[in-house]
Amino acid sequence: MTTxxxxxxxxxxxxxxxxxxHKACVAAYPAMAxxxxxxxxxxxxxxxxxxxxxxxxxxxxxxAGRVADVHHLLPYSGLNIIGEHFERINHHLLAPKGAxxxxxxTVESHxxxxxxxxxxxxxxxxxxxVGADTAGAASELAKSGDITxxxxxxxxxxxxxxxxxxxxxxxxxxxxxxxFVVLARDAVEPNPNLSNVTTFVFRVRNVPAALYKxxxxxxxxxVNITKLESYLVGGGFVAxxxxxxxxxxxxxxxxxxALEELEFFSHEVRILGVYPAHPVRATFKAPGE
Numbered sequence: 202m203t204t205x206x207x208x209x210x211x212x213x214x215x216x217x218x219x220x221x222x223h224k225a226c227v228a229a230y231p232a233m234a235x236x237x238x239x240x241x242x243x244x245x246x247x248x249x250x251x252x253x254x255x256x257x258x259x260x261x262x263x264x265a266g267r268v269a270d271v272h273h274l275l276p277y278s279g280l281n282i283i284g285e286h287f288e289r290i291n292h293h294l295l296a297p298k299g300a301x302x303x304x305x306x307t308v309e310s311h312x313x314x315x316x317x318x319x320x321x322x323x324x325x326x327x328x329x330x331v332g333a334d335t336a337g338a339a340s341e342l343a344k345s346g347d348i349t350x351x352x353x354x355x356x357x358x359x360x361x362x363x364x365x366x367x368x369x370x371x372x373x374x375x376x377x378x379x380x381f382v383v384l385a386r387d388a389v390e391p392n393p394n395l396s397n398v399t400t401f402v403f404r405v406r407n408v409p410a411a412l413y414k415x416x417x418x419x420x421x422x423x424v425n426i427t428k429l430e431s432y433l434v435g436g437g438f439v440a441x442x443x444x445x446x447x448x449x450x451x452x453x454x455x456x457x458x459a460l461e462e463l464e465f466f467s468h469e470v471r472i473l474g475v476y477p478a479h480p481v482r483a484t485f486k487a488p489g490e
Contacts, residue, residue, distance in 0.1 A: 211236045213244040213253040219336035219358030225288040225381050226257045227357070241271060245278040248386060256280065256384040261428075262290070263378045265313040272432055272444045275382075275473060276402050282474025284383035285398065287481040292318055292353050292372045295339055295364040300348035302367055309338040310353035318353055321371045327351065339364060382474070389476060393450035396478040398427070403463060403470040404434070404442050411466060412443075418462025419447065422455040442469075450475055 213236040214222035226235040236253045238244040247253040258275075261267040275282075292314055296305055308315070308322060309330040315322065322329060332338040335354040342352045343362035351367065352358075359366050382400070391397050405411035419426055428446035449456040451472070464470050 207234070208252050209254050210234055211247075211253040211255075213238050213247040213256040215239070215241045215244045215258070216334055217336035217340055219339055219355060219361045220334060221288060221290060221355055221379060222257055222259060222381070223336070224355050224357045225259075225286055225379070228288060229257065229284075229286040229381075229383070230255070241274055245274070245280060245384070248384060249279050254385065255283075257286065257381050258384060259379050260382050261380055262313070263376050264317055264374055267430060272430060273434075275444075276442075276471055278384065280384040280386060281388040282382045282400050282476055283385045283387075283389040284476050285479045285482070286381040286383060287479055288379050288381060290317070290372060290377040290379055291356065291370050292377075293356050293359060293366040294318075294321065294351055294368040294371050295342065295354055295359050295362075296351045296367050297342065297346045297348055298363070298365055300351070300365070300367070304348045305351040305367070306349045308351045308353060309342065311335050311338070314353045317372045317374065317377055320373050321368065336361075383476075384474075388474065391450065391475060391477045393452040396483075397448070397450045397475060398446055398478045398482075399449060399451060399456065399472065399475045400444075400446050401460075401470060401472045402442055402444050403467045405467045415463050415466040417466075418459040422459045422462075424449055424456050424459045448478070 210233050212226045212230050212233045214226050215238055216222050218237055223235050236247055238247055244256045248256045259268045260271055307330055308327040309332045311334050312331050314335050315329050336358050338352040339354040339358040339362050342350055343364055405415050425448040430444045431441045434442045451457055451460060
């Protein structure tokens, strides 16, 4: 496994070696050295402090939804989103050498990975053990060498920890994909004439129809909102912050006008990044399209 040594050629991720975030780093930046970090905050700090050039952070999954805590942490990371990456999640049923589908009795993994592989777990009659993460489950399994135990993790985890894959691509849904954002200390300035994504957060004023009015400018100016999520802030049940992805670049007239109208009806508008849209984005269609 390549280890991080030169900060300018390192990319930080949250988790142990073999995590899907590690796999995303390898897929998106194969020439860079992945830097494992215990928490998202540690990954952000690695970039801020110059120990890594980028951070690869999962933002949401087509099955599990948004990644917990990330929306709260991103606005205060001190970093800029400079890109996005879509990673197809292919789960493997891993076991120590000598194990088989007949010997395994339990399976351990992250709660989302277990939930994404219900059909096989039920088919094999395995007892589920919820672990902290996929790579951690693989690491612990390798240490135990117990042929009655299995883990659900990536093929990369199998290679790193010397496990065998008893079954590949065991996820129930073929569309299982995680979207990551790539963070850096300095913002990028993508070509406004190409396909771009602008990500920002804002808070609405605590008055009737505030959100309706704040978002009206995007409708009237023909700006496509591809993601809109709210979450509570301030330790109460009144103030909400919204995390938004839209298509376009603020240099384009329609998005500029929409953002100006947003600022009139809301407060604390903060752009987290303007970056090129990943080619895979165009392949995702809404139901019925």
